[in-house]
Amino acid sequence: MNVNGNTNFLGEVQAKRIAQNVLNLPTLPTVVAKMMQIMDDSRTTVAELSQLISSDQVLSAKLLRLANSAYYGIPRKVSTLDLAIIMLGFENLKTLALGLSVIDRFSDNWNDAFDYTEFWEHAFGCAVASSMVARDICPDNKSEAFVAGLLHDVGKLILSQFAKRHFAAVIKNVSAYDTDFYSVEKAILGVTHADIAAWFAEKWQFPEKLISALQYHHTPAALTKDNELAACVHFGDYLVRRAGVGFCAGKNMPEFDNSVFADKQLMRNELGEINFLMYDEQLHLELEEADTFLNIIARGINHAID
Numbered sequence: 001m002n003v004n005g006n007t008n009f010l011g012e013v014q015a016k017r018i019a020q021n022v023l024n025l026p027t028l029p030t031v032v033a034k035m036m037q038i039m040d041d042s043r044t045t046v047a048e049l050s051q052l053i054s055s056d057q058v059l060s061a062k063l064l065r066l067a068n069s070a071y072y073g074i075p076r077k078v079s080t081l082d083l084a085i086i087m088l089g090f091e092n093l094k095t096l097a098l099g100l101s102v103i104d105r106f107s108d109n110w111n112d113a114f115d116y117t118e119f120w121e122h123a124f125g126c127a128v129a130s131s132m133v134a135r136d137i138c139p140d141n142k143s144e145a146f147v148a149g150l151l152h153d154v155g156k157l158i159l160s161q162f163a164k165r166h167f168a169a170v171i172k173n174v175s176a177y178d179t180d181f182y183s184v185e186k187a188i189l190g191v192t193h194a195d196i197a198a199w200f201a202e203k204w205q206f207p208e209k210l211i212s213a214l215q216y217h218h219t220p221a222a223l224t225k226d227n228e229l230a231a232c233v234h235f236g237d238y239l240v241r242r243a244g245v246g247f248c249a250g251k252n253m254p255e256f257d258n259s260v261f262a263d264k265q266l267m268r269n270e271l272g273e274i275n276f277l278m279y280d281e282q283l284h285l286e287l288e289e290a291d292t293f294l295n296i297i298a299r300g301i302n303h304a305i306d
């Protein structure tokens with residue numbers, strides 16, 4: 001088999017079967033689904049939102065703790081949900097609630113063949129790295145970049161839990177052909193974890209921007225407009241792989257597409273090339289700072305792994 005060629009082993013039939021599995025996945029929790037709905041309505045008040053969120057005690061507690069984490073740098077203690085909503089803002093709240101729900105949904109059903117601790121380490125690292133890159137490329141979308149980074153490889157998680165045979169076949173070929181996960185998926189499944197993540201995100205009615213960031217995180221240049229978020233995740237993913245944070249099914253680095261950054265404001269050296277070393281350093285510091293924040297999000301994953 002030539003995994004770099006167009007040989008499509010399992011082909012379209014398999015792709016459709018996987019798509020069907022994704023469509024049968026559990027739906028977005030009711031409280032969060034309702035949140036998405038009412039937050040799109042500009043007349044929604046903080047009190048209405050707070051009342052809705054408080055019906056889910058676990059979610060309320062997590063959002064409060066997140067609002068109080070050093071990551072947001074809010075100087076005084078946020079003790080009520082109303083205040084947390086105001087401080088975080090609707091956009092942050094929306095993306096955080098989505099991120100937390102996804103983690104929650106996939107904390108059961110573990111498959112022994114996959115190292116979930118490493119997976120989430122990679123995902124958290126990518127969340128921090130993507131929002132760090134967003135500061136340079138699209139500062140208004142830092143929180144979306146965080147969640148897009150956190151969930152960028154959710155397609156791998158879905159494959160590992162709901163298409164176990166396909167996942168095992170990909171893993172086997174990644175090591176046999178010493179190549180990267182994405183190329184093997186394309187060659188033997190005909191779909192990639194990026195497509196699967198996008199199907200899932202559509203089903204969960206993620207905001208459009210987030211869906212395309214997940215779908216194009218390996219190929220941001222394929223997006224002719226509004227590619228900033230996908231570019232942030234693409235870059236963030238590359239940075240965490242460089243830093244060796246977590247492990248994500250296959251040791252080979254994903255391909256880095258320089259072209260999408262040609263018109264973007266980034267830290268560059270005197271030759272005009274992206275200054276990766278400076279980004280490496282910055283990421284190191286950001287990861288240290290985000291530690292408690294990530295711990296709050298990760299609660300629930302840890303207990304599933306133990």
Ligand SMILES: [Fe+2]
Pocket residue numbers: 152153193217218
């Ligand atoms: Fe990926």
Ligand SMILES: [Fe+2]
Pocket residue numbers: 122126152153237248
């Ligand atoms: Fe990744």
